[in-house]
Structures are given as C-alpha cells and as structure tokens.
Amino acid sequence: MKKLMSIIISICLLSASCPALAASAADFSDVKSSDWYYSAVDYVTGLGLFSGTSATAFSPKSTMNRAMFVTVLGRYAGVSGTATADVAEAVNMRSGPGTDSSVVTVLTAGSRVNITGLEKGWYAVTKGSSSGYVRSDLLKVNNGGFSDVSGASYYCAYVNWCSANGIAGGTGGTSFSPSAAITREQICAILYRYAQKFGVSLPETVSAAAFSDDAAISASARDGVYAMQRAGVVSGRGGNAFCPRATASRAEVAAIMMRFIECVKTQPKPDYGYAGTVPASAAAADGYFDDACFIGHSIVVGMSMYLGLPNAQYYAVNGISAKRMLTYDGFTLPDGGTGTVSDALTGSSFGKVYIMLGVNELGSADYDLQSYYDSMISLISMVKDKLPQAKIYLISIMPVTQTESDSSQNYNLQNIVRFNTKLQQISRETGAGYLDFFTLFADSDGYMPPECAASDGIHPLQSQYAVMNGYLKTHT
Numbered sequence: 183m184k185k186l187m188s189i190i191i192s193i194c195l196l197s198a199s200c201p202a203l204a205a206s207a208a209d210f211s212d213v214k215s216s217d218w219y220y221s222a223v224d225y226v227t228g229l230g231l232f233s234g235t236s237a238t239a240f241s242p243k244s245t246m247n248r249a250m251f252v253t254v255l256g257r258y259a260g261v262s263g264t265a266t267a268d269v270a271e272a273v274n275m276r277s278g279p280g281t282d283s284s285v286v287t288v289l290t291a292g293s294r295v296n297i298t299g300l301e302k303g304w305y306a307v308t309k310g311s312s313s314g315y316v317r318s319d320l321l322k323v324n325n326g327g328f329s330d331v332s333g334a335s336y337y338c339a340y341v342n343w344c345s346a347n348g349i350a351g352g353t354g355g356t357s358f359s360p361s362a363a364i365t366r367e368q369i370c371a372i373l374y375r376y377a378q379k380f381g382v383s384l385p386e387t388v389s390a391a392a393f394s395d396d397a398a399i400s401a402s403a404r405d406g407v408y409a410m411q412r413a414g415v416v417s418g419r420g421g422n423a424f425c426p427r428a429t430a431s432r433a434e435v436a437a438i439m440m441r442f443i444e445c446v447k448t449q450p451k452p453d454y455g456y457a458g459t460v461p462a463s464a465a466a467a468d469g470y471f472d473d474a475c476f477i478g479h480s481i482v483v484g485m486s487m488y489l490g491l492p493n494a495q496y497y498a499v500n501g502i503s504a505k506r507m508l509t510y511d512g513f514t515l516p517d518g519g520t521g522t523v524s525d526a527l528t529g530s531s532f533g534k535v536y537i538m539l540g541v542n543e544l545g546s547a548d549y550d551l552q553s554y555y556d557s558m559i560s561l562i563s564m565v566k567d568k569l570p571q572a573k574i575y576l577i578s579i580m581p582v583t584q585t586e587s588d589s590s591q592n593y594n595l596q597n598i599v600r601f602n603t604k605l606q607q608i609s610r611e612t613g614a615g616y617l618d619f620f621t622l623f624a625d626s627d628g629y630m631p632p633e634c635a636a637s638d639g640i641h642p643l644q645s646q647y648a649v650m651n652g653y654l655k656t657h658t
Contacts, residue, residue: 219433242433249360256340265338267321279304300334328358367426374406393424478538488647504557538577586639
C-alpha cells in the first residue's frame with residue numbers, strides 16, 4: 183500500500199488537477215528565517231494553499247480577507263478553482279466580446295461552461311474543446327447566489343463550494359463581502375463547520391479554558407472557537423482575551439492553517455488510496471441492494487450478469503462515457519418503452535444509485551478531465567433531482583495491466599490516477615460516497631494483476647465480480 187500511495191502522490195503532483203506547489207518561504211524577501219511565522223509560511227506555500235502577493239513578496243502583515251480565506255480552505259479540500267456557469271436558455275458562444283463576432287457554437291439549455299475571464303461585460307468561457315464569449319447576463323454564475331462575487335474572480339468557485347456545503351455564508355442579503363477582513367471568530371466557525379461537514383473529529387490537545395471576553399463571542403461562532411481552542415489551533419491574546427472581532431494577518435492565518443492541518447493529521451485514518459472513501463462496515467445482505475440501481479459502462483454490463491445481485495437494476499452500455507450517459511435514450515423503461523436514464527429514474531423508488539463511468543474518456547489533455555468533471559456533476563445533479571432521498575455512490579476507475587498501461591496512450595496508470603483523483607473531488611463536492619475499486623484490484627505497483635484481467639488488459643475476469651460483490655456489501 184505504501185508503494186502504491188507513493189505512485190499516486192507522485193502522479194498527482196504532476197497533474198494539472200492538483201494545486202501546484204507554489205513556493206517556499208525562502209522565495210519571499212519579506213519573510214526571514216528569524217520570523218516567528220517562517221515555518222508556517224513555508225508549510226502553507228509548500229502545500230500550494232497560499233501564494234505570494236507578488237513573485238517575491240508574501241505580505242505576512244497584510245490583513246486576510248474573506249475571499250482569501252475560503253480560497254485557502256478550498257485548496258486544502260481539493261476543490262477545483264474553475265468558476266462555472268449554467269446556461270438557462272440556448273445562447274451563442276461568440277469568438278469575441280460582442281454581437282458582431284462570429285458564432286463559435288450554440289450552447290444548449292442546461293449545459294455548463296467554465297469561466298476564464300470577463301471582458302466588456304462578456305464572460306470568456308470554455309465548453310469542452312470550444313472557447314469563446316457569452317454576454318454575462320445570459321449566464322447563471324455558480325457563485326453561491328452572492329451578487330458581489332463575479333464569475334471572473336479568483337475566489338468564485340471556492341465561495342460557491344463553501345456556500346453549497348454550508349461552510350461559509352454571506353454577510354447579509356445577497357452579499358458575501360469578499361474584500362472584508364475576516365475575523366478571528368469567523369475563521370474558527372468556518373473551520374469548525376468544515377470539520378463537521380466532512381466528518382473530521384478534532385482532537386482535544388489543550389485543556390478547555392474560557393476566554394475572558396467570552397461574552398463578546400457570537401453565539402453562532404462559540405462552538406467553533408472553543409473547539410479550535412481545545413485542538414490547539416487558536417489561543418487567546420493578552421489577558422486571555424480571544425478578541426473575536428479582531429482581524430488576522432496572512433501570517434497568523436498561515437499559522438492557524440498549519441496547526442489545523444497538523445491536528446487533523448493526528449487522527450487515525452483507514453488505509454485507503456484516496457481520502458473520502460466509504461469506510462468498511464458490517465456486511466450487508468443481498469436484500470440491501472433490492473432498491474439499488476447501477477449506472478455505467480461495460481463493467482456495469484458485466485455486473486448485471488455476474489455480480490450476483492439479481493434484484494438490482496442496471497442501466498449500462500458498452501463503451502459509454504459520462505457525457506454520453508446524459509443523452510443516451512436506448513434504456514428499457516418500466517412501461518416497456520425506451521428512453522434516457524433520467525426517464526428511467528423518474529417516478530422510481532431507488533434508495534441507492536451506483537455510478538461507474540470514466541474509463542471511456544481517459545485522456546491526458548486538460549479538457550478530457552474537465553469534460554468528465556462537468557458531465558459527472560450534471561449526471562449527479564440529475565440523480566439528486568429525480569431521487570432526492572437516494573444514497574449516491576461513485577465507483578472508481580479500475581486499474582489496467584502493466585502491459586496495457588505501458589502500450590496505451592489513454593488506458594495508462596497516470597491517466598487513471600488523474601481521473602480517480604478528480605472523481606474523489608467530485609465525491610467531496612457532491613456528498614456522494616467514493617468506492618475505491620482501484621486499490622481493491624491494484625497490485626503494489628498500481629496495476630491489475632494479469633491473472634485477474636481479461637485479454638484486453640482492461641476488463642476484469644468473470645471471477646472478479648465476486649470480489650466486487652464482497653466489497654460493495656462491506657462498504658455501505
């Protein structure tokens with residue numbers, strides 16, 4: 183497992199889907215080795231959570247604002263920093279920021295685009311391999327519903343993530359106040375809600391102590407302040423006062439984040455290849471899957487024949503991608519007709535939905551990964567809309583044999599790890615469970631053993647579906 187984990191980490195560091203390693207404290211002229219915050223700045227910049235305010239400056243004494251803080255936390259959580267927007271009605275994507283520009287493509291209603299900039303009231307956007315401009319008022323930016331968060335801002339995607347997960351709210355009405363200084367109690371409250379959202383149990387490393395200005399701490403922040411105090415993440419200032427409404431410098435926040443991450447690291451974690459994996463549990467009976475449906479590609483077709491769960495429903499097609507799954511209309515419906523997976527789920531009573539997609543869109547280009555992300559987000563949103571009470575599980579892409587990996591441009595270890603890392607991110611962002619079939623079937627080098635694989639080096643042998651059955655039953 184240790185060798186496999188080192189492979190995964192090494193590939194992640196090379197992948198565009200992971201935050202780039204920004205710098206070290208030594209790169210900044212305003213951070214000296216004798217400064218109390220030197221190690222904290224070195225720590226957070228080394229993880230890619232903070233970057234400098236210029237190529238040579240960190241600005242340690244500058245005040246941290248709300249936008250900066252949710253960006254740092256979002257990077258720590260592995261959230262994509264790409265802002266997105268949804269298309270309500272069909273619109274033209276143009277080659278330039280104006281109606282006199284040529285039409286690149288027509289964006290259909292319900293599609294999602296990535297925002298890369300803003301020019302003359304037009305958003306620069308990408309959709310798959312196409313890029314162009316759309317008038318800003320024709321797009322619904324995913325910005326948490328805040329009127330003061332532009333889709334072109336560096337923090338838009340992080341604000342949206344925090345809002346969607348109940349980690350950070352606004353400051354009143356439709357305002358997020360991104361440029362406002364973040365207060366000490368707000369920092370604690372946001373970190374505490376993050377821990378609650380993602381099941382992080384904060385250790386108690388410091389004796390509990392009431393601050394002398396306890397009465398000044400907002401009721402909504404009190405639990406967070408004292409949880410962080412007991413975890414050793416924050417402490418009082420002079421006279422044991424917490425100073426809840428005081429601001430914090432970039433250096434102070436760097437130190438807080440370092441202590442938070444380190445105290446979280448002290449928790450025992452399951453030995454899985456990816457954080458967020460559904461933990462092992464007592465084995466469920468076959469009947470647990472009577473209200474389950476499986477959505478996916480050829481391996482899910484194999485599940486319908488060999489998994490040994492005959493009462494589950496399967497919506498699967500050989501060679502299908504996540505993008506194609508959104509529109510494929512050849513599934514048999516309960517009334518005997520045919521339609522899309524959305525049609526199939528309408529009016530159904532499934533309590534669990536398992537989705538296994540990704541192998542058919544493997545590629546090394548950034549747009550391959552982004553297209554997969556966009557399509558999976560859309561598919562999960564559709565499932566949630568149709569089945570709001572259902573549990574959703576995302577099954578990882580399985581490993582391939584070393585022979586296949588060494589000879590294939592697409593079906594190789596590096597691409598599989600990149601896509602599974604993106605699927606892990608999708609799991610965190612949507613709240614769907616992540617089922618780690620990759621580690622289940624990989625040897626210590628990250629490849630599927632030849633004795634478990636079909637002749638193509640990609641698909642598992644029929645005998646391996648019993649292994650899947652056992653894993654699914656013990657990861658509910």
